[in-house]
């Protein structure tokens with residue numbers, strides 16, 4: 001049997017029927033929808049190219065605002081109501097609300113406008129198509145994801161008499177790549193009134209797995225204050241902050257528990273002034289990753305419980321867990337099952353993955369809102385010179401997003 005025949009057969013056998021408790025939905029013809037997206041592959045590529053060519057580093061408000069304005073226009077053309085959450089130090093966060101046929105809570109399509117690439121990266125790393133891939137800064141993380149939002153909404157409107165089958169809210173924040181400090185509250189308050197969150201961040205690995213678990217992230221600084229002194233004249237009067245810090249680092253390393261998915265990495269150390277001075281100050285910065293919410297409090301407590309070996313040195317620990325983990329709750333697993341069922345109708349086995357990095361989906365999942373991440377493009381090289389997406393994978397990823405909006 002050819003692949004097409006397999007697709008046809010599965011599509012006819014396995015339609016997704018609405019659950020009895022839900023209002024009636026139109027029968028889903030995923031394979032027909034996929035053919036539509038396949039016929040629009042060149043348009044999707046063109047949209048991604050347009051988005052990549054408007055550079056949008058987190059630290060350039062004018063640049064990010066330019067991308068936000070362009071996208072607000074495109075979403076409004078599709079019938080959305082666009083508004084900006086004004087932000088003084090970062091680009092304004094873009095929210096677009098779409099009404100829907102069905103009286104239901106909106107599905108939130110979540111993503112970010114910003115990239116890690118400074119303005120004019122394009123001159124060294126131009127947007128181009130080669131070897132079946134689209135290359136360029138931010139193509140994978142996550143301008144192709146934004147393109148999927150546009151094309152999925154457009155396709156759904158075409159299928160549902162110029163409206164959407166259900167309400168949809170798009171939220172594109174401007175500071176995800178630098179920790180989401182200015183957007184976190186907005187993301188949480190928008191998500192609270194939504195039924196589910198679809199995060200269109202890059203998919204995982206060459207098979208394009210969606211992400212059903214992400215670690216939580218914390219950042220801490222351990223500062224040691226000792227006593228500076230001349231290393232020749234007053235050696236015994238000094239208290240070395242570097243010696244004390246060096247003794248603390250193995251204590252921190254001991255807190256790592258790989259089985260629990262709990263890791264601590266002392267990423268940088270600093271200290272001292274010159275070789276003939278006993279160092280009065282030293283500090284270390286550490287990255288903490290947790291797979292389970294309850295480990296956050298515990299690790300915070302244990303870090304704050306560190307005591308100096310040299311009683312004449314003082315320890316000061318600052319920092320916090322700033323992204324809670326996205327745990328694979330039954331709600332998250334349920335969304336994944338829905339996505340996997342849609343993929344099966346297309347003869348495609350959609351994998352799931354647990355990853356160490358965080359996204360804004362961590363915030364929404366921690367609120368208990370069903371969240372599925374990694375619905376974006378298949379590709380590689382996020383934040384790197386080889387950042388690219390696989391063009392042949394674009395149609396079915398967009399089809400999956402559209403179908404999920406319909407069935408949730």
Ligand SMILES: [Zn+2]
Pocket residue numbers: 112141142176201202
């Ligand atoms: Zn991203």
